Amino acid sequence: MRLDKFLAVSFIETRKKSRDYIKEGKVKVNGEVITEPAIEIKENTDIIEYLDKVVAYREKVYYMFHKPAGCITARKDADNITVFDFFHEDNINGIFHVGRLDKDTEGLLLFTNDGDFDHQLMCPERHVEKKYFFWALGSLDEEDRKRLENGISIGEGEALTKPAKIEVIKYGKYEELEKETDIGKFYNIESKHYNQPIVCGYLTISEGRKHQVKRMLKSVGCYVVYLKRISIGELTLDETLEKGHYRMLTEEEVQKLI
Structure with a gap:
């Protein structure tokens, strides 16, 4: 395994930061200072030190996180709660989020220390599907659905979106659906707009x-x-997982994704 990858997986936040620390002479392999990030090491037998402290090799890990609204997908932020604030300190070293969700979006977010796993899911050429549940003000007729399904313009100078899948569950007026749905929890509408x-x-x-x-x-x-994002590829959010909580993916779930 490359030395910079070992540090990124086991301890340091990113591969880039790992390379910086190595080049700065802060890393030793079997007692010798190494400044070449690409050097191959034996992760299970070589002794790796960062600032004279031994770094233990960490196996690949994969977490499912039920993101609540109100937190941002970032490691640190001066003004907002981040998704990493929900993780125990023992589980946070070396992991990063796979993709991101907006601050007000809930649902499935994955974390790992496996760069290849991240690439497989996020690489545009792989076309991994992400399914979202939504409530929206407005209506969707047959023509609207076809536009969404076939590709639509969402910004000047941008290519049309790739074909999507749309499934309408309910539609009507707010005053008709307010009592039979939980939309009131997410959006407080003025009575004049009922x-x-x-x-x-x-x-x-x-x-x-x-x-x-x-x-x-x-x-x-x-x-x-x-x-709310409810699935990525063949993996669906575990609805028994409360908002703000996370768990390890099972081996079967990992295989579904890769």
């Missing part, structure tokens, strides 16, 4: 552009008020 249309459903995409789901629905006249 007669405006709302719609909920699932949108499945295979890209990861910024605010993509919200922008796609906005392009057909829908304003998203609640968004």
Whole structure:
């Protein structure tokens, strides 16, 4: 294994930071200072030290996290709670988030220390599907659905989105659906707007552009008020996992993704 990869997996936050520390002479292999990040080491037998402290090799780990709304997908932030604030200190070293979710979006977010795993899921050429549940102000007719399914413009100078899948679950006026749904938990609407249309459903995409789901629905006249990612590829969010909690993926779940 490369020395920089060993440090990234076992201790340091990123591969780039690992390379910096190695070049700065802060890392030893079997007692010798090494400044070449690409050197191959034997992770199970060589003694690796960072600032004269032994770094233990950490096996690959994979976490499922049920992200709540209100926290940002970042390691640190001066003004906001981050997704890493929900992790125990013993589990945080070397891991990073796979993709990201907006601050107000809930649902499935994965964490790992496996760069290859991250690449397989996030690489645009692989077209891994991500499924979202949404509530939106507005309506979706047959023409709107076809536009979403076939590819739609969401920004000047951008290519059309890749074909998506749309499934409408409920639609009608807010005043009609307020009592039979939980939309009131996510959006407080003024009484004078009770007669405006709302719609909920699932949108499945295979890209990861910024605010993509919200922008796609906005392009057909829908304003998203609640968004939750429920699956990535063949992996579905474990609904027994409370918001703000995480667990290790099972071997079967990992295999579903790779």
